[in-house]
Amino acid sequence: MQPANQGVDVMEYLGKILLVEDEESVRYSLELALSTSGYNVITASDGIKGLSWIMVSSRFTDTFDLMIMDVMMPMMNGVLLLNKLKQFKMTIPTLVITGCSDAETLAKLRESGVEYILKKPFEPNEFLAKVEELMSKNPKKTRANGELSSAKSAPGKS
Numbered sequence: 001m002q003p004a005n006q007g008v009d010v011m012e013y014l015g016k017i018l019l020v021e022d023e024e025s026v027r028y029s030l031e032l033a034l035s036t037s038g039y040n041v042i043t044a045s046d047g048i049k050g051l052s053w054i055m056v057s058s059r060f061t062d063t064f065d066l067m068i069m070d071v072m073m074p075m076m077n078g079v080l081l082l083n084k085l086k087q088f089k090m091t092i093p094t095l096v097i098t099g100c101s102d103a104e105t106l107a108k109l110r111e112s113g114v115e116y117i118l119k120k121p122f123e124p125n126e127f128l129a130k131v132e133e134l135m136s137k138n139p140k141k142t143r144a145n146g147e148l149s150s151a152k153s154a155p156g157k158s
Contacts, residue, residue, distance in 0.1 A: 015039055015040070015138075016040045017039050017067070018053055018066070020044045020049070020070065020081065021068075021070045029124075033124055046076060047073050050081055051081055054067075067092045071109065078109070082109070093138045095115060096109055
């Protein structure tokens with residue numbers, strides 16, 4: 001008798017990451033770096049789309065292990081996105097990537113519980129090291145049936 005999954009490749013991811021970035025070239029580069037490093041990456045081009053992904057994900061047990069987001073975005077900026085999450089009593093470990101140097105905005109981000117703020121431009125190795133560090137602080141959550149939540153779906157795009 002053969003195993004049921006013989007001949008089927010099942011990729012196990014290191015974690016599920018929501019990447020919210022409005023600059024297409026930056027979003028693509030970061031998605032590529034993350035996915036080739038073994039992460040399941042869902043992308044959103046603005047805060048509204050990011051919030052939509054979070055709301056859909058929260059209806060299932062397949063939540064995000066980390067959110068990486070820009071601050072200055074159209075439709076809904078990063079500070080407003082974090083405020084909406086608080087309003088819905090939701091928390092996601094967050095890495096902010098930004099070129100913003102406004103002290104008031106950075107203070108609001110820190111008050112919102114952001115784990116780390118990485119200033120643009122940054123080196124890819126610095127970015128991936130910070131992602132790995134933050135992911136190691138947030139062990140994978142397991143679903144009720146014992147499957148890893150991050151191993152369920154393939155990388156996607158918005």
